[in-house]
Amino acid sequence: MADTATNEPVYKTDALIAEDIDTYLSTHQHKTMLRFITCGSVDDGKSTLIGRLLYDSKMIFEDQLAALENDSKRVGTQGQEIDFALLVDGLAAEREQGITIDVAYRFFNTEKRKFIVADCPGHEQYTRNMITGASTADLAVILVDARKGVLVQTRRHSYLCHLIGIKNIVLAVNKMDLVDYSEEVFDKIVAEYGEFAKSIGIENFTAMPISGFKGDNITQAPSANTPWYKGPSLVDHLETVEVRSAEDQDKPFRMPVQWVNRPNLDFRGFSGLIATGGVKPGDAVRVLPSGKTSTVKSVVTFDGDLDEAVAGQSVTLTLEDEIDCSRGNVLSVADNPPEVADQFEATVVWLADDDLIVGRNYWLKLGTQTVSASVQEPKYKVDVNTMEHLAAKTLSLNEIGVAELFTDKSIVFEAYKQNRALGGFILIDKITNQTVAAGMLNFSLRRAQNVHWQPTDITRADHAAMKNQKPRVLWFTGLSGSGKSTIANEVEKRLALMNRHTFLLDGDNVRHGLNKDLGFTEADRIENIRRVGEVARLMTDAGLIVLTAFISPFRAERQMVRDMLAEGEFIEIFVDTPLEVAEQRDVKGLYKKARSGQLKNFTGIDSPYEAPENPEIRVNTVEMTPEEAAEHIVRAILPLK
Structure with missing residues (x-):
C-alpha cells in the first residue's frame, strides 16, 4: 500500500490490521447459509457444475489445483484443461467408474452468502444416499442434459425432493453448448418438466440454461451465447433465494429440549435449538406432552441474555415456574401447541439392506425424542419411476411406502410438510444400532385421539x-x-x-x-x-x-x-x-x-x-x-x- 501524494509505502499498524480482520470475520459470520443439492441422471454434469462453482469462487488451494490438473491430464479429458468433476468425485471407485456413488459435501462462499452443496448420486440403487443429501437442503438443482431431455432419473429425483419437503427447485438445463444454445430445445424441456412437476405437486420452479463445461449462466448472466435468456445466473439465484430458516421464523414457536441446564441450585434452564417461531421474556409457553404452562423469564445465551430469539438460534430458556421438563419434551407457544399422539400415518424410505420386518420394534428418533415404534404392513409402496401406487407386504432397500406406525408412548409432532423438525424421523435397529429408515409423519390416526387410559383406584x-x-x-x-x-x-x-x-x-x-x-x-x-x-x-x-x-x-x-x-x-x-x-x-x-x-x-x-x-x-x-x-x-x- 502506498501514499498517493508521496508514493511512499504506508504500513498498517497492528490495530488497523486487527480492525480489518474483525471486519472480515464479522462480515462472514453474519452471512446467511444456504444448503442445496444437485441431482439428476447419471452424467448430467452435477459434479462438473459443483467443481466449476468451487473453481470460480476461488475455493481451491494451490496444491489442490495442481493435483486436479495432473488428474485431469491422467484421465484424458477430451481437450479440456481441467476436469471440474474430479474436485467432487473423491472416491477412487467414482473416478474409476466415472460416476458419483456417495454424497459429496462441499463448502464455498460468495460476497453475499455461504453455501454447503451436496452432490447426490444419480443411480437408482443409491436412492438412500440421495435422500440423505436432500434431508437438510433448502434448495435442489435438478440437472437435465439438453441432448437427452427429461429422463426417468429426473422424475425420480424431483419426486424425492418434493417428498422430502424442498420447495425451491431449480431446473438447470445443462450442456447447452452441445445443442448450439438452442432456445427451442430449452423451451421444450421446460414445458415437458413443467407438466410432470405439476402432476406430483411441485407448484413453482426456476428454469435456466447453463453449461458447466463453458461456464454459461453459472456466475454471470446473461451469457452472450443465450441472449434470449433474461433470468438470473445460477449464483445470483442462489444468493437471493429465501432460506428455510427465514420461513420458519413466521411459524408458531417450537423448541425441542435437548438438555436441562443446571450448573447450580440457583439456575435451571432448558436448552435447545429453536425449530420454528420466536420467543421472548414474558411469553406464555406450554411443555409437551405434559401440557403444563408457564412464562418465559429469560432467554439466555453464552454472549448474554436476549430480548428475543428466533428459529435457528440455540438458547437456554428459564421459566417463572418450577415445572417438570426434561430432554425429549417440547416447549411451544401456549395457545397454539403441536399435537401429541402415538399412532400415525407415515411415509417411510427404507435404507437398510434387510427388508422391513412388519411389527418389529425399532427405535424412533424424532428431534430429541426417542421411543419404541413398530411399522405395520404398508398400505402401498410408490414406484418412483412411474409414481404408481403398488401393493406391498414389506419394504426393501431404497423403496418408499406409506404405512401406519405405532409408538409405545405418545410423542410431540407436527406433519412433516408443516414442520421438518417435529415431523421427520429415523428408525434404528435395536440390535445393530444401524439406521434402517427415514420417514415423514403425515398425520395422527383418529383412533389415537379417541382411545385413552382409564384410571383405576386399585393399582x-x-x-x-x-x-x-x-x-x-x-x-x-x-x-x-x-x-x-x-x-x-x-x-x-x-x-x-x-x-x-x-x-x-x-x-x-x-x-x-x-x-x-x-x-x-x-x-x-x-x-x-x-x-x-x-x-x-x-x-x-x-x-x-x-x-x-x-x-x-x-x-x-x-x-x-x-x-x-x-x-x-x-x-x-x-x-x-x-x-x-x-x-x-x-x-x-x-x-x-x-x-x-x-x-x-x-x-x-x-x-x-x-x-x-x-x-x-x-x-x-x-x-x-x-x-x-x-x-x-x-x-x-x-x-x-
Whole structure:
C-alpha cells in the first residue's frame, strides 16, 4: 500500500490490521447459509457444475489445483484443461467408474452468502444416499442434459425432493453448448418438466440454461451465447433465494429440549435449538406432552441474555415456574401447541439392506425424542419411476411406502410438510444400532385421539400386595424340543407349593385361541410375541407371576417384551439345548417334517434362532433333568416379595 501524494509505502499498524480482520470475520459470520443439492441422471454434469462453482469462487488451494490438473491430464479429458468433476468425485471407485456413488459435501462462499452443496448420486440403487443429501437442503438443482431431455432419473429425483419437503427447485438445463444454445430445445424441456412437476405437486420452479463445461449462466448472466435468456445466473439465484430458516421464523414457536441446564441450585434452564417461531421474556409457553404452562423469564445465551430469539438460534430458556421438563419434551407457544399422539400415518424410505420386518420394534428418533415404534404392513409402496401406487407386504432397500406406525408412548409432532423438525424421523435397529429408515409423519390416526387410559383406584402395587409377591414374567426361550414347556410346568408346580399366584402361557396353548389367526412367518412370529407380551404385562398388573414358554426366536422381540415391563420384572430363561439334541427328541415329529420340506419357516432349520446373549438364567437340559432345572430356576428368582 502506498501514499498517493508521496508514493511512499504506508504500513498498517497492528490495530488497523486487527480492525480489518474483525471486519472480515464479522462480515462472514453474519452471512446467511444456504444448503442445496444437485441431482439428476447419471452424467448430467452435477459434479462438473459443483467443481466449476468451487473453481470460480476461488475455493481451491494451490496444491489442490495442481493435483486436479495432473488428474485431469491422467484421465484424458477430451481437450479440456481441467476436469471440474474430479474436485467432487473423491472416491477412487467414482473416478474409476466415472460416476458419483456417495454424497459429496462441499463448502464455498460468495460476497453475499455461504453455501454447503451436496452432490447426490444419480443411480437408482443409491436412492438412500440421495435422500440423505436432500434431508437438510433448502434448495435442489435438478440437472437435465439438453441432448437427452427429461429422463426417468429426473422424475425420480424431483419426486424425492418434493417428498422430502424442498420447495425451491431449480431446473438447470445443462450442456447447452452441445445443442448450439438452442432456445427451442430449452423451451421444450421446460414445458415437458413443467407438466410432470405439476402432476406430483411441485407448484413453482426456476428454469435456466447453463453449461458447466463453458461456464454459461453459472456466475454471470446473461451469457452472450443465450441472449434470449433474461433470468438470473445460477449464483445470483442462489444468493437471493429465501432460506428455510427465514420461513420458519413466521411459524408458531417450537423448541425441542435437548438438555436441562443446571450448573447450580440457583439456575435451571432448558436448552435447545429453536425449530420454528420466536420467543421472548414474558411469553406464555406450554411443555409437551405434559401440557403444563408457564412464562418465559429469560432467554439466555453464552454472549448474554436476549430480548428475543428466533428459529435457528440455540438458547437456554428459564421459566417463572418450577415445572417438570426434561430432554425429549417440547416447549411451544401456549395457545397454539403441536399435537401429541402415538399412532400415525407415515411415509417411510427404507435404507437398510434387510427388508422391513412388519411389527418389529425399532427405535424412533424424532428431534430429541426417542421411543419404541413398530411399522405395520404398508398400505402401498410408490414406484418412483412411474409414481404408481403398488401393493406391498414389506419394504426393501431404497423403496418408499406409506404405512401406519405405532409408538409405545405418545410423542410431540407436527406433519412433516408443516414442520421438518417435529415431523421427520429415523428408525434404528435395536440390535445393530444401524439406521434402517427415514420417514415423514403425515398425520395422527383418529383412533389415537379417541382411545385413552382409564384410571383405576386399585393399582398394580395393590394387586401385588394382596398376593404378597412381586410380579414377574419368567420368559422361557429355546428351540422346539428343548424342554421349555416341561420345565416351566415344573417351576409353576413348585411356586404353587409356595402359595404363589401364577399363570402359565404356553406357546401351543395360546395358538389355539388368542393367536389362532397367526402363522409362522417372521412377521407372524413377531406379532405372536407382541400379543403374548401384552397379555403378560396385563397379568403382572394383576400381581401375578407369569410363566411363558415360547420359542421366541428373535432377540428384538424378547427385548420388546422386556421394555413393556418395569425394571427387574422380566426374567429371561434360556433353555440351552443343542439343535442335534432337540432334533433327536422330536417329540412332535416337527423336525422330520421340516427336513422333508413339509413344514416351512421352522426355527433351527429354515428360520433362524437368535440365542440370548445375557439371559438372567441359563439351564442346560443335557446336563440337568427338568426337575433339577426347575429347582435351579426357583432358587435363582428368590426372594419372591
